[in-house]
Amino acid sequence: MQRFEKKVALITGAASGIGRATAERLAREGASLFLCDVQQEGLQATVKQCRELGAEAEGHICDVGQAADIQATIDACTERFGGLDVLVNVAGILTLERTEKTTLETWERILRINLTGTFLLCQAALPSLLERKGNIVNISSTSAISGLPYGAAYGASKGGVLALTRALAVEYAKRGLRANAICPGSVKTPMTGRSGLPDDPDVSLLQRVLPLDKPRGPETVASVIAMVASADGAHVNGESIRVDGGTLA
Ligand SMILES: NC(=O)c1ccc[n+]([C@@H]2O[C@H](COP(=O)([O-])OP(=O)(O)OC[C@H]3O[C@@H](n4cnc5c(N)ncnc54)[C@H](O)[C@@H]3O)[C@@H](O)[C@H]2O)c1
Structure with a gap:
Protein backbone atom coordinates (compact mmCIF):
# COMPACT_ATOMS: atom_id res chain seq x y z
CA MET A 1 0.00 0.00 0.00
CA GLN A 2 1.30 3.46 -0.89
CA ARG A 3 -1.32 5.56 0.89
CA PHE A 4 1.14 8.38 1.64
CA GLU A 5 2.70 8.85 -1.78
CA LYS A 6 3.44 12.58 -2.31
CA LYS A 7 2.42 13.25 1.31
CA VAL A 8 4.59 14.93 3.93
CA ALA A 9 4.25 13.81 7.56
CA LEU A 10 5.77 15.40 10.64
CA ILE A 11 6.09 13.03 13.61
CA THR A 12 7.24 14.04 17.09
CA GLY A 13 8.67 11.50 19.52
CA ALA A 14 10.18 9.72 16.51
CA ALA A 15 13.33 8.47 18.28
CA SER A 16 11.60 5.61 20.07
CA GLY A 17 8.54 3.42 20.58
CA ILE A 18 5.29 4.45 18.90
CA GLY A 19 6.85 7.46 17.13
CA ARG A 20 9.56 5.33 15.54
CA ALA A 21 7.09 2.59 14.56
CA THR A 22 4.84 5.23 12.96
CA ALA A 23 7.76 6.70 11.02
CA GLU A 24 8.65 3.25 9.70
CA ARG A 25 5.05 2.45 8.81
CA LEU A 26 4.56 5.73 6.91
CA ALA A 27 7.96 5.29 5.22
CA ARG A 28 6.82 1.89 3.90
CA GLU A 29 3.66 3.59 2.61
CA GLY A 30 5.51 6.24 0.62
CA ALA A 31 5.50 9.31 2.91
CA SER A 32 8.22 11.96 3.07
CA LEU A 33 9.06 12.32 6.74
CA PHE A 34 10.10 15.17 8.99
CA LEU A 35 11.05 13.42 12.23
CA CYS A 36 11.44 15.23 15.54
CA ASP A 37 12.64 14.33 19.01
CA VAL A 38 14.99 15.46 21.78
CA GLN A 39 17.10 12.28 21.54
CA GLN A 40 19.70 12.77 18.80
CA GLU A 41 20.96 9.18 18.65
CA GLY A 42 17.57 7.47 18.53
CA LEU A 43 16.31 10.02 16.04
CA GLN A 44 19.21 9.41 13.66
CA ALA A 45 18.58 5.65 13.89
CA THR A 46 14.93 6.19 12.87
CA VAL A 47 15.94 8.49 10.00
CA LYS A 48 18.44 5.89 8.75
CA GLN A 49 15.85 3.11 8.93
CA CYS A 50 13.24 5.19 7.05
CA ARG A 51 15.74 6.03 4.31
CA GLU A 52 16.60 2.35 3.98
CA LEU A 53 12.88 1.74 3.50
CA GLY A 54 13.03 4.14 0.54
CA ALA A 55 11.57 7.27 2.14
CA GLU A 56 12.89 10.80 2.08
CA ALA A 57 13.46 11.48 5.77
CA GLU A 58 14.90 14.39 7.71
CA GLY A 92 5.26 12.42 25.62
CA ILE A 93 6.50 11.58 29.10
CA LEU A 94 5.06 9.46 31.90
CA THR A 95 5.66 9.78 35.65
CA LEU A 96 3.81 7.54 38.09
CA GLU A 97 3.66 8.68 41.69
CA ARG A 98 1.20 9.21 44.49
CA THR A 99 -0.89 12.32 43.92
CA GLU A 100 -0.06 13.71 47.38
CA LYS A 101 3.62 13.55 46.43
CA THR A 102 3.28 15.10 42.98
CA THR A 103 5.02 18.46 43.01
CA LEU A 104 3.79 21.46 41.09
CA GLU A 105 7.00 21.23 39.08
CA THR A 106 6.22 17.64 37.97
CA TRP A 107 2.60 18.52 37.22
CA GLU A 108 3.63 21.51 35.09
CA ARG A 109 6.37 19.58 33.27
CA ILE A 110 3.99 16.78 32.27
CA LEU A 111 1.28 19.22 31.18
CA ARG A 112 3.81 21.32 29.27
CA ILE A 113 5.25 18.44 27.25
CA ASN A 114 2.17 16.24 26.76
CA LEU A 115 -0.56 18.86 26.37
CA THR A 116 0.90 22.32 25.72
CA GLY A 117 3.47 20.88 23.31
CA THR A 118 0.71 19.13 21.37
CA PHE A 119 -1.38 22.32 21.31
CA LEU A 120 1.51 24.50 20.12
CA LEU A 121 2.43 22.11 17.33
CA CYS A 122 -1.18 21.88 16.15
CA GLN A 123 -1.47 25.66 16.22
CA ALA A 124 1.77 26.30 14.34
CA ALA A 125 0.99 23.61 11.75
CA LEU A 126 -2.58 24.78 11.04
CA PRO A 127 -1.80 27.16 8.15
CA SER A 128 0.18 24.47 6.28
CA LEU A 129 -2.32 21.71 7.07
CA LEU A 130 -5.29 23.86 6.00
CA GLU A 131 -3.57 24.71 2.74
CA ARG A 132 -3.32 21.00 1.87
CA LYS A 133 -6.52 19.84 3.64
CA GLY A 134 -4.38 17.65 5.83
CA ASN A 135 -4.97 16.04 9.17
CA ILE A 136 -3.73 15.73 12.74
CA VAL A 137 -3.36 12.57 14.82
CA ASN A 138 -2.70 13.21 18.51
CA ILE A 139 -1.61 10.45 20.85
CA SER A 140 -3.70 10.43 23.99
CA SER A 141 -3.95 7.39 26.26
CA THR A 142 -6.39 5.00 27.94
CA SER A 143 -5.53 7.01 31.08
CA ALA A 144 -7.70 9.78 29.61
CA ILE A 145 -10.70 7.44 29.64
CA SER A 146 -10.26 5.42 32.82
CA GLY A 147 -8.46 6.56 35.97
CA LEU A 148 -4.79 5.56 36.04
CA PRO A 149 -3.72 5.16 39.67
CA TYR A 150 -0.56 7.18 40.43
CA GLY A 151 -0.99 8.95 37.10
CA ALA A 152 -3.08 12.04 37.90
CA ALA A 153 -0.86 14.50 36.02
CA TYR A 154 -0.32 12.15 33.10
CA GLY A 155 -4.04 11.31 32.83
CA ALA A 156 -4.98 14.99 33.05
CA SER A 157 -2.54 15.85 30.26
CA LYS A 158 -3.93 13.08 28.04
CA GLY A 159 -7.54 14.05 28.83
CA GLY A 160 -6.61 17.53 27.68
CA VAL A 161 -5.25 16.09 24.44
CA LEU A 162 -8.64 14.43 23.78
CA ALA A 163 -10.56 17.67 24.39
CA LEU A 164 -8.11 19.68 22.27
CA THR A 165 -8.44 17.17 19.42
CA ARG A 166 -12.24 17.26 19.43
CA ALA A 167 -12.26 21.08 19.47
CA LEU A 168 -9.93 21.20 16.44
CA ALA A 169 -12.05 18.62 14.61
CA VAL A 170 -15.21 20.70 14.94
CA GLU A 171 -13.58 24.10 14.44
CA TYR A 172 -11.81 23.18 11.19
CA ALA A 173 -13.98 20.44 9.61
CA LYS A 174 -15.60 22.83 7.12
CA ARG A 175 -12.16 23.94 5.99
CA GLY A 176 -11.19 20.36 5.14
CA LEU A 177 -8.99 19.52 8.12
CA ARG A 178 -9.48 16.42 10.28
CA ALA A 179 -8.17 15.82 13.80
CA ASN A 180 -8.29 12.50 15.64
CA ALA A 181 -6.83 10.97 18.78
CA ILE A 182 -5.46 7.52 19.47
CA CYS A 183 -5.62 6.08 22.99
CA PRO A 184 -3.00 3.36 23.39
CA GLY A 185 -2.77 1.11 26.41
CA SER A 186 -0.48 -1.79 27.30
CA VAL A 187 1.89 -1.17 24.41
CA LYS A 188 5.42 -2.49 24.94
CA THR A 189 7.84 0.43 24.46
CA PRO A 190 10.81 1.88 26.37
CA MET A 191 8.30 4.13 28.20
CA THR A 192 6.36 1.23 29.70
CA GLY A 193 9.62 -0.52 30.54
CA ARG A 194 10.87 2.34 32.69
CA SER A 195 7.70 3.79 34.26
CA GLY A 196 8.50 3.23 37.93
CA LEU A 197 5.67 2.78 40.38
CA PRO A 198 5.75 4.46 43.79
CA ASP A 199 7.10 2.44 46.73
CA ASP A 200 4.63 -0.06 48.06
CA PRO A 201 1.89 0.47 45.44
CA ASP A 202 -1.59 -0.88 46.07
CA VAL A 203 -1.59 -3.65 43.47
CA SER A 204 -5.36 -4.11 43.73
CA LEU A 205 -5.71 -0.66 42.12
CA LEU A 206 -3.51 -1.71 39.26
CA GLN A 207 -5.51 -4.86 38.38
CA ARG A 208 -8.04 -2.78 36.47
CA VAL A 209 -5.44 -1.39 34.07
CA LEU A 210 -3.53 -4.62 33.49
CA PRO A 211 -3.67 -5.90 29.90
CA LEU A 212 -6.76 -8.03 29.30
CA ASP A 213 -4.93 -10.16 26.76
CA LYS A 214 -1.20 -9.36 26.44
CA PRO A 215 0.96 -6.33 25.71
CA ARG A 216 1.75 -5.81 22.04
CA GLY A 217 4.37 -3.78 20.22
CA PRO A 218 4.21 -0.17 18.95
CA GLU A 219 3.56 -1.32 15.37
CA THR A 220 -0.01 -2.15 16.50
CA VAL A 221 -0.54 1.57 17.19
CA ALA A 222 1.33 2.71 14.08
CA SER A 223 -1.01 0.73 11.81
CA VAL A 224 -4.06 2.47 13.28
CA ILE A 225 -2.42 5.90 13.03
CA ALA A 226 -1.66 5.16 9.38
CA MET A 227 -5.28 4.23 8.65
CA VAL A 228 -6.68 7.33 10.34
CA ALA A 229 -4.15 9.69 8.72
CA SER A 230 -4.63 8.24 5.23
CA ALA A 231 -7.49 8.70 2.76
CA ASP A 232 -8.97 5.50 4.25
CA GLY A 233 -9.85 7.66 7.27
CA ALA A 234 -11.46 10.43 5.17
CA HIS A 235 -14.75 10.32 7.14
CA VAL A 236 -13.14 9.86 10.57
CA ASN A 237 -12.98 13.17 12.40
CA GLY A 238 -12.97 14.10 16.09
CA GLU A 239 -12.73 10.41 16.97
CA SER A 240 -10.68 8.76 19.69
CA ILE A 241 -9.69 5.18 19.07
CA ARG A 242 -8.57 2.84 21.85
CA VAL A 243 -5.68 0.56 20.89
CA ASP A 244 -5.36 -1.52 24.06
CA GLY A 245 -6.26 -5.11 23.21
CA GLY A 246 -9.70 -4.61 24.78
CA THR A 247 -8.51 -3.72 28.29
CA LEU A 248 -11.07 -0.91 28.70
CA ALA A 249 -13.82 -2.48 26.56
N1 LIG B 1 3.34 2.67 25.50
C1 LIG B 1 2.09 2.76 25.95
O1 LIG B 1 1.50 1.79 26.43
C2 LIG B 1 1.37 4.07 25.85
C3 LIG B 1 0.07 4.12 26.36
C4 LIG B 1 -0.64 5.30 26.26
C5 LIG B 1 -0.07 6.41 25.67
N2 LIG B 1 1.20 6.35 25.19
C6 LIG B 1 1.73 7.57 24.60
O2 LIG B 1 2.36 7.27 23.37
C7 LIG B 1 3.39 8.24 23.13
C8 LIG B 1 4.69 7.51 22.80
O3 LIG B 1 5.09 6.76 23.92
P1 LIG B 1 6.01 5.46 23.81
O4 LIG B 1 5.34 4.43 24.62
O5 LIG B 1 6.37 5.21 22.41
O6 LIG B 1 7.26 5.96 24.68
P2 LIG B 1 8.79 6.24 24.33
O7 LIG B 1 9.38 6.75 25.58
O8 LIG B 1 9.38 5.04 23.67
O9 LIG B 1 8.72 7.42 23.25
C9 LIG B 1 8.48 8.76 23.61
C10 LIG B 1 9.34 9.64 22.75
O10 LIG B 1 9.03 11.01 23.05
C11 LIG B 1 10.24 11.72 23.12
N3 LIG B 1 10.11 12.92 23.94
C12 LIG B 1 9.93 13.00 25.28
N4 LIG B 1 9.90 14.28 25.67
C13 LIG B 1 10.06 15.03 24.54
C14 LIG B 1 10.11 16.41 24.29
N5 LIG B 1 10.04 17.31 25.29
N6 LIG B 1 10.25 16.84 23.02
C15 LIG B 1 10.36 15.95 22.00
N7 LIG B 1 10.33 14.62 22.17
C16 LIG B 1 10.18 14.16 23.43
C17 LIG B 1 11.23 10.74 23.75
O11 LIG B 1 12.57 11.13 23.53
C18 LIG B 1 10.84 9.45 23.04
O12 LIG B 1 11.56 9.28 21.85
C19 LIG B 1 3.47 9.11 24.39
O13 LIG B 1 2.76 10.31 24.18
C20 LIG B 1 2.79 8.26 25.44
O14 LIG B 1 2.25 9.04 26.45
C21 LIG B 1 1.94 5.21 25.29
Whole structure:
Protein backbone atom coordinates (compact mmCIF):
# COMPACT_ATOMS: atom_id res chain seq x y z
CA MET A 1 0.00 0.00 0.00
CA GLN A 2 1.30 3.46 -0.89
CA ARG A 3 -1.32 5.56 0.89
CA PHE A 4 1.14 8.38 1.64
CA GLU A 5 2.70 8.85 -1.78
CA LYS A 6 3.44 12.58 -2.31
CA LYS A 7 2.42 13.25 1.31
CA VAL A 8 4.59 14.93 3.93
CA ALA A 9 4.25 13.81 7.56
CA LEU A 10 5.77 15.40 10.64
CA ILE A 11 6.09 13.03 13.61
CA THR A 12 7.24 14.04 17.09
CA GLY A 13 8.67 11.50 19.52
CA ALA A 14 10.18 9.72 16.51
CA ALA A 15 13.33 8.47 18.28
CA SER A 16 11.60 5.61 20.07
CA GLY A 17 8.54 3.42 20.58
CA ILE A 18 5.29 4.45 18.90
CA GLY A 19 6.85 7.46 17.13
CA ARG A 20 9.56 5.33 15.54
CA ALA A 21 7.09 2.59 14.56
CA THR A 22 4.84 5.23 12.96
CA ALA A 23 7.76 6.70 11.02
CA GLU A 24 8.65 3.25 9.70
CA ARG A 25 5.05 2.45 8.81
CA LEU A 26 4.56 5.73 6.91
CA ALA A 27 7.96 5.29 5.22
CA ARG A 28 6.82 1.89 3.90
CA GLU A 29 3.66 3.59 2.61
CA GLY A 30 5.51 6.24 0.62
CA ALA A 31 5.50 9.31 2.91
CA SER A 32 8.22 11.96 3.07
CA LEU A 33 9.06 12.32 6.74
CA PHE A 34 10.10 15.17 8.99
CA LEU A 35 11.05 13.42 12.23
CA CYS A 36 11.44 15.23 15.54
CA ASP A 37 12.64 14.33 19.01
CA VAL A 38 14.99 15.46 21.78
CA GLN A 39 17.10 12.28 21.54
CA GLN A 40 19.70 12.77 18.80
CA GLU A 41 20.96 9.18 18.65
CA GLY A 42 17.57 7.47 18.53
CA LEU A 43 16.31 10.02 16.04
CA GLN A 44 19.21 9.41 13.66
CA ALA A 45 18.58 5.65 13.89
CA THR A 46 14.93 6.19 12.87
CA VAL A 47 15.94 8.49 10.00
CA LYS A 48 18.44 5.89 8.75
CA GLN A 49 15.85 3.11 8.93
CA CYS A 50 13.24 5.19 7.05
CA ARG A 51 15.74 6.03 4.31
CA GLU A 52 16.60 2.35 3.98
CA LEU A 53 12.88 1.74 3.50
CA GLY A 54 13.03 4.14 0.54
CA ALA A 55 11.57 7.27 2.14
CA GLU A 56 12.89 10.80 2.08
CA ALA A 57 13.46 11.48 5.77
CA GLU A 58 14.90 14.39 7.71
CA GLY A 59 15.70 14.47 11.44
CA HIS A 60 15.16 17.61 13.49
CA ILE A 61 15.86 18.19 17.17
CA CYS A 62 12.76 19.73 18.76
CA ASP A 63 11.83 19.90 22.43
CA VAL A 64 8.04 20.14 22.36
CA GLY A 65 8.19 21.54 25.89
CA GLN A 66 9.96 24.65 24.57
CA ALA A 67 7.55 27.02 22.85
CA ALA A 68 10.45 28.66 21.01
CA ASP A 69 11.27 25.38 19.20
CA ILE A 70 7.81 24.85 17.75
CA GLN A 71 7.41 27.46 14.99
CA ALA A 72 11.02 26.89 13.93
CA THR A 73 10.23 23.19 13.53
CA ILE A 74 7.20 23.79 11.32
CA ASP A 75 9.17 26.34 9.27
CA ALA A 76 12.05 23.89 8.82
CA CYS A 77 9.62 21.17 7.69
CA THR A 78 7.84 23.35 5.13
CA GLU A 79 11.16 24.69 3.87
CA ARG A 80 12.52 21.14 3.44
CA PHE A 81 9.43 19.54 1.88
CA GLY A 82 7.36 22.49 0.62
CA GLY A 83 4.35 21.85 2.89
CA LEU A 84 2.74 19.50 5.37
CA ASP A 85 -0.10 16.97 5.02
CA VAL A 86 -0.05 15.02 8.29
CA LEU A 87 0.97 16.00 11.83
CA VAL A 88 1.37 13.15 14.32
CA ASN A 89 1.97 14.31 17.90
CA VAL A 90 3.54 11.35 19.69
CA ALA A 91 6.17 12.91 21.99
CA GLY A 92 5.26 12.42 25.62
CA ILE A 93 6.50 11.58 29.10
CA LEU A 94 5.06 9.46 31.90
CA THR A 95 5.66 9.78 35.65
CA LEU A 96 3.81 7.54 38.09
CA GLU A 97 3.66 8.68 41.69
CA ARG A 98 1.20 9.21 44.49
CA THR A 99 -0.89 12.32 43.92
CA GLU A 100 -0.06 13.71 47.38
CA LYS A 101 3.62 13.55 46.43
CA THR A 102 3.28 15.10 42.98
CA THR A 103 5.02 18.46 43.01
CA LEU A 104 3.79 21.46 41.09
CA GLU A 105 7.00 21.23 39.08
CA THR A 106 6.22 17.64 37.97
CA TRP A 107 2.60 18.52 37.22
CA GLU A 108 3.63 21.51 35.09
CA ARG A 109 6.37 19.58 33.27
CA ILE A 110 3.99 16.78 32.27
CA LEU A 111 1.28 19.22 31.18
CA ARG A 112 3.81 21.32 29.27
CA ILE A 113 5.25 18.44 27.25
CA ASN A 114 2.17 16.24 26.76
CA LEU A 115 -0.56 18.86 26.37
CA THR A 116 0.90 22.32 25.72
CA GLY A 117 3.47 20.88 23.31
CA THR A 118 0.71 19.13 21.37
CA PHE A 119 -1.38 22.32 21.31
CA LEU A 120 1.51 24.50 20.12
CA LEU A 121 2.43 22.11 17.33
CA CYS A 122 -1.18 21.88 16.15
CA GLN A 123 -1.47 25.66 16.22
CA ALA A 124 1.77 26.30 14.34
CA ALA A 125 0.99 23.61 11.75
CA LEU A 126 -2.58 24.78 11.04
CA PRO A 127 -1.80 27.16 8.15
CA SER A 128 0.18 24.47 6.28
CA LEU A 129 -2.32 21.71 7.07
CA LEU A 130 -5.29 23.86 6.00
CA GLU A 131 -3.57 24.71 2.74
CA ARG A 132 -3.32 21.00 1.87
CA LYS A 133 -6.52 19.84 3.64
CA GLY A 134 -4.38 17.65 5.83
CA ASN A 135 -4.97 16.04 9.17
CA ILE A 136 -3.73 15.73 12.74
CA VAL A 137 -3.36 12.57 14.82
CA ASN A 138 -2.70 13.21 18.51
CA ILE A 139 -1.61 10.45 20.85
CA SER A 140 -3.70 10.43 23.99
CA SER A 141 -3.95 7.39 26.26
CA THR A 142 -6.39 5.00 27.94
CA SER A 143 -5.53 7.01 31.08
CA ALA A 144 -7.70 9.78 29.61
CA ILE A 145 -10.70 7.44 29.64
CA SER A 146 -10.26 5.42 32.82
CA GLY A 147 -8.46 6.56 35.97
CA LEU A 148 -4.79 5.56 36.04
CA PRO A 149 -3.72 5.16 39.67
CA TYR A 150 -0.56 7.18 40.43
CA GLY A 151 -0.99 8.95 37.10
CA ALA A 152 -3.08 12.04 37.90
CA ALA A 153 -0.86 14.50 36.02
CA TYR A 154 -0.32 12.15 33.10
CA GLY A 155 -4.04 11.31 32.83
CA ALA A 156 -4.98 14.99 33.05
CA SER A 157 -2.54 15.85 30.26
CA LYS A 158 -3.93 13.08 28.04
CA GLY A 159 -7.54 14.05 28.83
CA GLY A 160 -6.61 17.53 27.68
CA VAL A 161 -5.25 16.09 24.44
CA LEU A 162 -8.64 14.43 23.78
CA ALA A 163 -10.56 17.67 24.39
CA LEU A 164 -8.11 19.68 22.27
CA THR A 165 -8.44 17.17 19.42
CA ARG A 166 -12.24 17.26 19.43
CA ALA A 167 -12.26 21.08 19.47
CA LEU A 168 -9.93 21.20 16.44
CA ALA A 169 -12.05 18.62 14.61
CA VAL A 170 -15.21 20.70 14.94
CA GLU A 171 -13.58 24.10 14.44
CA TYR A 172 -11.81 23.18 11.19
CA ALA A 173 -13.98 20.44 9.61
CA LYS A 174 -15.60 22.83 7.12
CA ARG A 175 -12.16 23.94 5.99
CA GLY A 176 -11.19 20.36 5.14
CA LEU A 177 -8.99 19.52 8.12
CA ARG A 178 -9.48 16.42 10.28
CA ALA A 179 -8.17 15.82 13.80
CA ASN A 180 -8.29 12.50 15.64
CA ALA A 181 -6.83 10.97 18.78
CA ILE A 182 -5.46 7.52 19.47
CA CYS A 183 -5.62 6.08 22.99
CA PRO A 184 -3.00 3.36 23.39
CA GLY A 185 -2.77 1.11 26.41
CA SER A 186 -0.48 -1.79 27.30
CA VAL A 187 1.89 -1.17 24.41
CA LYS A 188 5.42 -2.49 24.94
CA THR A 189 7.84 0.43 24.46
CA PRO A 190 10.81 1.88 26.37
CA MET A 191 8.30 4.13 28.20
CA THR A 192 6.36 1.23 29.70
CA GLY A 193 9.62 -0.52 30.54
CA ARG A 194 10.87 2.34 32.69
CA SER A 195 7.70 3.79 34.26
CA GLY A 196 8.50 3.23 37.93
CA LEU A 197 5.67 2.78 40.38
CA PRO A 198 5.75 4.46 43.79
CA ASP A 199 7.10 2.44 46.73
CA ASP A 200 4.63 -0.06 48.06
CA PRO A 201 1.89 0.47 45.44
CA ASP A 202 -1.59 -0.88 46.07
CA VAL A 203 -1.59 -3.65 43.47
CA SER A 204 -5.36 -4.11 43.73
CA LEU A 205 -5.71 -0.66 42.12
CA LEU A 206 -3.51 -1.71 39.26
CA GLN A 207 -5.51 -4.86 38.38
CA ARG A 208 -8.04 -2.78 36.47
CA VAL A 209 -5.44 -1.39 34.07
CA LEU A 210 -3.53 -4.62 33.49
CA PRO A 211 -3.67 -5.90 29.90
CA LEU A 212 -6.76 -8.03 29.30
CA ASP A 213 -4.93 -10.16 26.76
CA LYS A 214 -1.20 -9.36 26.44
CA PRO A 215 0.96 -6.33 25.71
CA ARG A 216 1.75 -5.81 22.04
CA GLY A 217 4.37 -3.78 20.22
CA PRO A 218 4.21 -0.17 18.95
CA GLU A 219 3.56 -1.32 15.37
CA THR A 220 -0.01 -2.15 16.50
CA VAL A 221 -0.54 1.57 17.19
CA ALA A 222 1.33 2.71 14.08
CA SER A 223 -1.01 0.73 11.81
CA VAL A 224 -4.06 2.47 13.28
CA ILE A 225 -2.42 5.90 13.03
CA ALA A 226 -1.66 5.16 9.38
CA MET A 227 -5.28 4.23 8.65
CA VAL A 228 -6.68 7.33 10.34
CA ALA A 229 -4.15 9.69 8.72
CA SER A 230 -4.63 8.24 5.23
CA ALA A 231 -7.49 8.70 2.76
CA ASP A 232 -8.97 5.50 4.25
CA GLY A 233 -9.85 7.66 7.27
CA ALA A 234 -11.46 10.43 5.17
CA HIS A 235 -14.75 10.32 7.14
CA VAL A 236 -13.14 9.86 10.57
CA ASN A 237 -12.98 13.17 12.40
CA GLY A 238 -12.97 14.10 16.09
CA GLU A 239 -12.73 10.41 16.97
CA SER A 240 -10.68 8.76 19.69
CA ILE A 241 -9.69 5.18 19.07
CA ARG A 242 -8.57 2.84 21.85
CA VAL A 243 -5.68 0.56 20.89
CA ASP A 244 -5.36 -1.52 24.06
CA GLY A 245 -6.26 -5.11 23.21
CA GLY A 246 -9.70 -4.61 24.78
CA THR A 247 -8.51 -3.72 28.29
CA LEU A 248 -11.07 -0.91 28.70
CA ALA A 249 -13.82 -2.48 26.56
N1 LIG B 1 3.34 2.67 25.50
C1 LIG B 1 2.09 2.76 25.95
O1 LIG B 1 1.50 1.79 26.43
C2 LIG B 1 1.37 4.07 25.85
C3 LIG B 1 0.07 4.12 26.36
C4 LIG B 1 -0.64 5.30 26.26
C5 LIG B 1 -0.07 6.41 25.67
N2 LIG B 1 1.20 6.35 25.19
C6 LIG B 1 1.73 7.57 24.60
O2 LIG B 1 2.36 7.27 23.37
C7 LIG B 1 3.39 8.24 23.13
C8 LIG B 1 4.69 7.51 22.80
O3 LIG B 1 5.09 6.76 23.92
P1 LIG B 1 6.01 5.46 23.81
O4 LIG B 1 5.34 4.43 24.62
O5 LIG B 1 6.37 5.21 22.41
O6 LIG B 1 7.26 5.96 24.68
P2 LIG B 1 8.79 6.24 24.33
O7 LIG B 1 9.38 6.75 25.58
O8 LIG B 1 9.38 5.04 23.67
O9 LIG B 1 8.72 7.42 23.25
C9 LIG B 1 8.48 8.76 23.61
C10 LIG B 1 9.34 9.64 22.75
O10 LIG B 1 9.03 11.01 23.05
C11 LIG B 1 10.24 11.72 23.12
N3 LIG B 1 10.11 12.92 23.94
C12 LIG B 1 9.93 13.00 25.28
N4 LIG B 1 9.90 14.28 25.67
C13 LIG B 1 10.06 15.03 24.54
C14 LIG B 1 10.11 16.41 24.29
N5 LIG B 1 10.04 17.31 25.29
N6 LIG B 1 10.25 16.84 23.02
C15 LIG B 1 10.36 15.95 22.00
N7 LIG B 1 10.33 14.62 22.17
C16 LIG B 1 10.18 14.16 23.43
C17 LIG B 1 11.23 10.74 23.75
O11 LIG B 1 12.57 11.13 23.53
C18 LIG B 1 10.84 9.45 23.04
O12 LIG B 1 11.56 9.28 21.85
C19 LIG B 1 3.47 9.11 24.39
O13 LIG B 1 2.76 10.31 24.18
C20 LIG B 1 2.79 8.26 25.44
O14 LIG B 1 2.25 9.04 26.45
C21 LIG B 1 1.94 5.21 25.29
